[in-house]
Amino acid sequence: MPLSKEAKKYTYADYLEFPDDERWEIIDGVPHMQSAPTWQHQTILLELATQLRNYLSDKECRAFISPFDLRLPKIDEDDEHATIVIQPDILVICDKSKLKGTGYCGTPELVIEILSPPTERIDRLTKFWAYEKAGVKEYWIVAPDTKIVSIFTLQDNNRYGRPELYTDADSVEVSIFPDLAIDLSTVFNY
DSSP states (O other): OBSOOOSOOOOHHHHTTSOTTSEEEEETTEEEEEOOOOHHHHHHHHHHHHHHHHHHTTSSOEEEESSOEEEOOOTTOOGGGOSOEEOOSEEEESOGGGEETTEEESOOSEEEEEOOTTTHHIIIIIHHHHHHHHTOSEEEEEETTTTEEEEEEBOTTSSBOSOEEEETTOEEEOTTSTTOEEEHHHHTOO
């Protein structure tokens, strides 16, 4: 839920002043407090991150998990004044030069969000548009309750196409890493 209805646009500099014992995101200058995830969410997160980490262990790219400050600055914004500060559940970055302080300032290659009831609308709409506009090549939305993964891939027109849908019986070939397949049967094994 948004922090307040004030007209102020919050930035990463403001975010750094927020209480350390609370988890926040800023989307288009509006702060949103995050609640603790479910155990199913954490089980999925750990398994996906493990498969990605194992694959990337000898490669240039790296996977990170929340809490991790992803700043998606707009063209006229520097890092400190970024009005989008997001905590993706999992992200993969390949340009290590943009790792700064508590996270990353730039566009990751892959972002995975695991749905929770309080954040589902934000993940499906607000973050979807933010990731698409920033140029994230692949965006996954994982639904723990239905055990369905929706994968959006950035098209030539810089828009996400229709999602590819996968279930707990599938293995997913990751478009940005053609030799990587994520086994969803182990991801949803809870």
